[in-house]
Amino acid sequence: RRVARGPPRLEQAAMNADLEDSIEVDDLPNFRLGGTMQFDVDASGTGAAAEVYTAETVELPEVIRLFAVYFQKQLREGNVYEVHAIYESTFNKLTDRFYKSSPWPNAETIAPLVGGDATFLLLYKELYFRHIYSKLQPTMEQRVASWQNYCDIFDTLLNTETPLALQLPNQWLWDMIDEFIYQFQTFCQFRQRVKFKTEEELNAIKAHPAVFTAQGVLSYLHALHDKAQTPALKGAPLHAMAGYFAKVGLLRMHCLLADYRLALKTMDGVDLSSKGLFTKVTSCHISVFYYVGFAYLMSRRYVDATHVLSQILFYIGRTKQYHTRSYMFEQILKKNEQMYGMLAIAVSLCPQTQIDETIASTLRDRYGDRMLRMQSNNVDLASYEELFSFSCPKFVSPSPPPYDSLPESYNHQEAYRLQLRLFLREVSAQQQLPTIRSFLKLYSTISVPKLAQIVGEEDSTSPSAIREALQCLKHKTHGLTHTAGSPLSGCHASTADVDFFVADDVAHVADTALTKRHSDYFIRQITKLDDIIANIKAPAAA
Numbered sequence: 001r002r003v004a005r006g007p008p009r010l011e012q013a014a015m016n017a018d019l020e021d022s023i024e025v026d027d028l029p030n031f032r033l034g035g036t037m038q039f040d041v042d043a044s045g046t047g048a049a050a051e052v053y054t055a056e057t058v059e060l061p062e063v064i065r066l067f068a069v070y071f072q073k074q075l076r077e078g079n080v081y082e083v084h085a086i087y088e089s090t091f092n093k094l095t096d097r098f099y100k101s102s103p104w105p106n107a108e109t110i111a112p113l114v115g116g117d118a119t120f121l122l123l124y125k126e127l128y129f130r131h132i133y134s135k136l137q138p139t140m141e142q143r144v145a146s147w148q149n150y151c152d153i154f155d156t157l158l159n160t161e162t163p164l165a166l167q168l169p170n171q172w173l174w175d176m177i178d179e180f181i182y183q184f185q186t187f188c189q190f191r192q193r194v195k196f197k198t199e200e201e202l203n204a205i206k207a208h209p210a211v212f213t214a215q216g217v218l219s220y221l222h223a224l225h226d227k228a229q230t231p232a233l234k235g236a237p238l239h240a241m242a243g244y245f246a247k248v249g250l251l252r253m254h255c256l257l258a259d260y261r262l263a264l265k266t267m268d269g270v271d272l273s274s275k276g277l278f279t280k281v282t283s284c285h286i287s288v289f290y291y292v293g294f295a296y297l298m299s300r301r302y303v304d305a306t307h308v309l310s311q312i313l314f315y316i317g318r319t320k321q322y323h324t325r326s327y328m329f330e331q332i333l334k335k336n337e338q339m340y341g342m343l344a345i346a347v348s349l350c351p352q353t354q355i356d357e358t359i360a361s362t363l364r365d366r367y368g369d370r371m372l373r374m375q376s377n378n379v380d381l382a383s384y385e386e387l388f389s390f391s392c393p394k395f396v397s398p399s400p401p402p403y404d405s406l407p408e409s410y411n412h413q414e415a416y417r418l419q420l421r422l423f424l425r426e427v428s429a430q431q432q433l434p435t436i437r438s439f440l441k442l443y444s445t446i447s448v449p450k451l452a453q454i455v456g457e458e459d460s461t462s463p464s465a466i467r468e469a470l471q472c473l474k475h476k477t478h479g480l481t482h483t484a485g486s487p488l489s490g491c492h493a494s495t496a497d498v499d500f501f502v503a504d505d506v507a508h509v510a511d512t513a514l515t516k517r518h519s520d521y522f523i524r525q526i527t528k529l530d531d532i533i534a535n536i537k538a539p540a541a542a
Helices: 009-022 048-052 062-077 080-098 107-114 118-135 140-158 170-192 199-206 214-227 237-256 260-266 282-298 302-323 329-349 357-375 381-391 414-429 433-440 448-455 463-476 518-541
Strands: 445-447 478-481 491-494 498-503 506-511
Touching: 062 080, 062 107, 062 118, 080 118, 080 170, 107 118, 118 140, 118 170, 140 170, 140 199, 140 214, 140 237, 170 214, 170 237, 170 282, 214 237, 237 260, 237 282, 260 282, 282 302, 282 329, 282 414, 302 329, 302 357, 302 478, 329 357, 329 381, 357 381, 381 414, 433 448, 433 463, 433 498, 445 448, 448 463, 448 506, 463 478, 463 498
Parallel strands: none
Antiparallel strands: 445 506, 478 491, 498 506
């Protein structure tokens, strides 16, 4: 095969333009809008344009050179649909073919191909570092460089008074915010593992105290959200969506830092019961419900946690088959399993809350035996701990450990251990409630000493302890329940399946058990059957 000599450096920019103009959609059928979107990684260009970049100065596979030039061209022209296809499909296919176990070419190698386009190179580096985090093990230098690249991207969005001439797919914008927080999370875990670090690694961490700090990450997310509210940028899609996704990012950050009230407060103005902007990207949609559900769970609002988790699990169950080819499919399945674990906890702590029959059936199949132990008179704390560990986010400590004076009892998982202790303390406080609840259902009136005697057959319990337990039951089954508006809002209501009051040392019980609405179930099944019959008859009528 004939190989042309590479162009001199002074002629490089002109040749870039010639190459870019020579690449058409017909040359790359996988980039065609509405086409098969399948990239032939063995394809290569033909003619003089392809031979230009076989010089020794840019030793890249030919298809990668064509890809970089075409990618930059679509970004510059604002072809959002094509950029979305390249970002979601083609980049991942090329990764599997060429860079499955190695990094993509660095930005300095790609720069001559795209004429040194600064904006494109910032976005390319975002993908470059994300690939390293996903497939490889990032070094300290790469962590620092990735942080600086995110700072440069966000500064570009913030340091402007007019809308940027740049359009990005919503999926990429969300992934950028999500990856930014993920890299912060992994860096926090990286610096906390002090006992596994060499002296050189510790010195490198100390030399970069401003990298991925909680204050820095929160500042950028708040700034992006506030910037989107300025009058000059309010109608700009890029800034509006970046600000909105930053708001969702703040929800995640506050959950990672265990500030659950502030996490729910962040979502003021977002109605989870209606179709909002968060539904435009599936992974964002799931993240909103996952972190709101977890914040409700840790705020002891079990009814709200059950409703939120049931809502998103029902949605995933209905739409899962449409995401089987998405690069996010495995993450969707993982979050689905975590949310079923959270739902099992919420239902076990508040078993009187009704959920959709389909969700309840799936929950019984996955955690039926475990939930029986969790709701039994002898509460299984080990099951609660196991489900919490599986379902919770990876908590982080906002400050680095004292490297020079590390205590002997230091544990790099202290943030997680603290949340686990608080959660198990709450479960332990309710450990006797299932037994008392079950006995109260058997009586319309029962004296406190008699109830203490019955409960004490298995465990020595004094009347004073039973009075405390009754007060605890009353307290735990009354709380805020969300009705509408902000996720933090709600009205005080009882969630008990058995209501009672104590007068003159006698508990008076009123049965308030909810009756299942079988009519709704039959109506749903009739509607489904009608749809099936209509689909069967449709081809015959045609």
